[in-house]
Amino acid sequence: MIPQLFVGGLLSGAIYALAAMGFVLLWQASRTINFAQGEFIMLPAFGVVLFQEVLKLPFPAAVGLTVLGSMAMGLVVKQFIVQPLLRRDILAIVIATLGIALFARNFIIVFWTADPIFYPSIFSTKPWRWREVVVSPEDLWVLGLVSLLILLVQMLIRHTKMGWAMQAIAQNREVARVVGINVSRTMAQVYLLNGLMMGIAAVMIAPIYFVQYNLGISLGLKAFYSAVIGGFNQVKGALFGGFLVGLLETFGAAYVSTAYRDAFALVVLIGVLLLKPEGIFGIREE
């Protein structure tokens, strides 16, 4: 039982970690919280269903178009909603991205469906057995690919010029501007990167979760909890928080209560906020 739960927990943890990482990147680059992060996964999940199941495109083309669409969506949000609100109170952006999320969910209901859609897996779902341990190879694939994606993004941030520019504007936008970094362009790159990550995440989780308009609500919430628990201004904090939340709720659901699965992360969140509001790995900033 325990190894199975562990794989399951790591799997949801990896997805939370990826979404949380996107949160942190957006926060660092633009001091913007994207409350529509969950919907940034939900919409591409519908995208891949649209391209592959409805328009009958081959799988690579469907994935390519989905990821491109996801990146384009990030750019549109940055350009037309975040940019005009940047100089306002942060509350305005918080409310605006909540508005984007509300729009996205209801857009799907109005123009597509409120029912869950089943999207078949590309990997074998025939479980692997080893003594009492039963693991789906699909889960392991997704876990591996998401972890790889996280590593690649980490390398991009640490070892490329683009990544350095992102780190620079995260630390001090004015100084970054003075040393010749194009802040608006770097911000756009961060939104594109977030779109890329969420697009790939969407393709991978579409077969695991049912594709439904409300897919993003709990994903977005958990990703945010993860980021806050781990530390909002640290990528490693987001990763730690993501895996912690994933494992916690999987074991909590198994041993404490299934009905309260969504509550475990919240309890930890409130504990962290009361004891160390900047998060476990976070650095206090004012």
Add this chain to the structure above:
Amino acid sequence: MGSGKSNRRVLEYGALIAGLTAVGLFPRVAGDYPLYLANLTGVYLIGAIGLNITLGYAGQVSLAHAAFMAIGAYTTALLTLKGVSFWVAMPLGALLAGGFGFLLGFPALKVRHHYLAMVTIGFNVLVYLVLRNESEITGGMTGLRNIPRPGILGVHLGADRDYFYVIAATATLFAAFYRFLVRSKWARAFRAMRENELRAEVVGVSLRTYKTMAFAIGAAYAGASGALLACLLRYIDPSSFELDRSFQFLIMVVVGGPGWFAGPLVGAGIVTLLPELLRATQAVYLMLFAVLLILMLIFSPAGLVPALDRMGRVLLGWERPRPAVPEVMREETDRT
């Protein structure tokens, strides 16, 4: 034309008397459908006033408004179903909601803005889960049925037409307290806190007191709104108190004009009546409201009330046109 000020006073009292008369006569002449809409608007108006106090005046984001409403609604429903009088149950529901609001104010002492938005969303999710799962008390997904309506002095106010007066009286009472509140030193402290917490603390505003109270008062309003809703619909289930309901209150406040006295009236009116007039399904109007919300934030962050207010003043000749100064969503020099 006489002096602007006395003119204005005459107009205000005239409007008040005309308003009260209209409210008194309305249920006697209105059809069933307008009556239903008026009842619903009255209920949401109370909740929207509450959020305007918390968010508009005190600057604290709360996305747990549906949860506070649920606490008021379930408390009232459970008590009245057990035979307790509505007039005891409703204040208890509002107080209990206010108590939870007070508690939720404590995280607000530690965190701000986006963190607070998430903590309150989390609280809303938690309350929803409890309502859904603790079915022995809350009835679970089937909810609670046959919630009785109140009576007064032996007269049962069971019909929609009569229950209207309960809603109207409660709304008037809460609006009167709201009016008193926004003119008191409390509102000044709330505004100071909203504009700059550090500065407010330096001049002696106790953040601990005012933040928790901003939440508590807003939540108590939501609780009363929920209590009235339970008896209006006579049936409640958890789906009435999902997150989208909290967003709906947020839209009412932002569209109406956060931090403006009449903001909730305009906001609650638009958000309740527009979908009915458009005959749109919930998904269609939520989508449209989301667009409206974003457009308002970008192009008219102060909300509709100041825009209408200015237009009215200019038309009545009280004031010359001048640009509006957005209060809550005002420009900052730099956020970095």
